[in-house]
Amino acid sequence: MDFLSEHQPEMLPGKRQLPPTQGVIEAPHGTTIVAVTFPGGVVLAGDRRATMGNVIAQRDIEKVFPADEYSAVGIAGTAGLAVEMVKLFQLELEHFEKVEGATLSLEGKANRLSTMIRSNLGMAMQGLAVVPLFAGYDVDRERGRIFSYDVTGGRSEEHGFAATGSGSVFARGAMKKLYRKDLAEAEATTLVVQALYDAADDDSATGGPDVARRIYPIVTVITEDGFRRLDDEESSGIARAILERRLEQPDGPRAALL
């Protein structure tokens, strides 16, 4: 990113000149991204809906991307800007790895993402915010880690589980009752889909599983074996299992009172 700002600064997302605007630009935003750690790794998942006001702009948008082999970013906010930022982030990580001959530490990657979000503050204040959730497998500490950001790029590490986006409040409530420290990978992937389902249930800007069109949340798992995205078969398996139970209990699994 530093090289880019020296030689071709107009390519940086934050440096583009915007014409002065009155009022808020209606650009696609609104989402839920969730992440949960389990022994051996971390799961990062996101819904598929993009909204423009009250209109569903896209049913199958992708909001979760691999940043490199051991990390991934889920993005909430202005879709176009966010995708551009992810692309630059992926480039930055790859570039560092090739020039130095070694990958960045997970903290280093989280830090660079911070700087990128911070440089977008000008546009965020005009209504074009980008807020990511960053998850990765720390090869040195041998565990999954989650970092959440605010719109100024302020970073904080989350323990256990985290969510971001317009539906994050509902997703977090669900995960609070479902999360345990000793989840298996298959349980962790089910947990995130449950959380996304609950978010979609209460937030109109978050999309639930679309079984008819076969559009499911994007669920990614990062372990010592690297980044993996669940394919349609796996995602649909989880979604269908959840939906079947919800036909009996629409509000989801019941937790004990004490």
Added chain:
Amino acid sequence: MSTPFYVSPQQAMADRAEYARKGIARGRSLVVLQYADGIVFVGENPSRALHKFSEIYDRIGFAAAGKYNEYENLRIGGVRYADLRGYTYDRDDVTARGLANVYAQTLGTIFSSAAEKPYEVELVVAEVGDTPEGDQIYRLPHDGSIVDEHGSVAVGGNAEQISTYLDQRHEDGMSLAEALKLAVQSLSREANGGEREIPAERLEVAILDRTRPQQRKFKRIVGRQLARLLEADGASTATEAEDPEDDE
């Protein structure tokens, strides 16, 4: 570099070329060979940290002989060029040919300008295609020319002797193990015609493997995988060379 006497431009250029050639011949040799699934780089390199072979982009690898700090500069410049081009346009728009042209320009300028000393480096830029016909290997000597190579190429050290040896023995469609063995044999040839042993710990090996599922085709071969390939007999298939446990 001011001289009290007049030196004709031809003489000056010849001197510079001689200087660079000598510098490159002092270093260790490396070889680049085509094999069935891609391109392999083999060189004697006792260092664990300093590399002769590097990844430039998805399908493009870089190899250099000569002065380390000089070719390190060029390597980093190449990575920057490739990443910037791929980001500005698309990943498919980054080609070895474009990169080789940039290197040729840089080396040519350095060689021709009287102010700097010539770079004592010889580079190889290689790109792996979807098929063996799509593979490209470019050799860039110190003076900024480009040579399109096929099959096998050796640079640095006693490169000519090694090249001749390789030309006689290299075949299309060799397995990785076969190509690796041939490369090590060729590097083992001494200037006086004798042979010496190069143990696996002193070898640096890297491949551009078109069959890799990842977008980035460059991979270093070290440790157990390297030892296994050097042991395997020539009849083994290329699939044996792939270790499923090894990650990049």
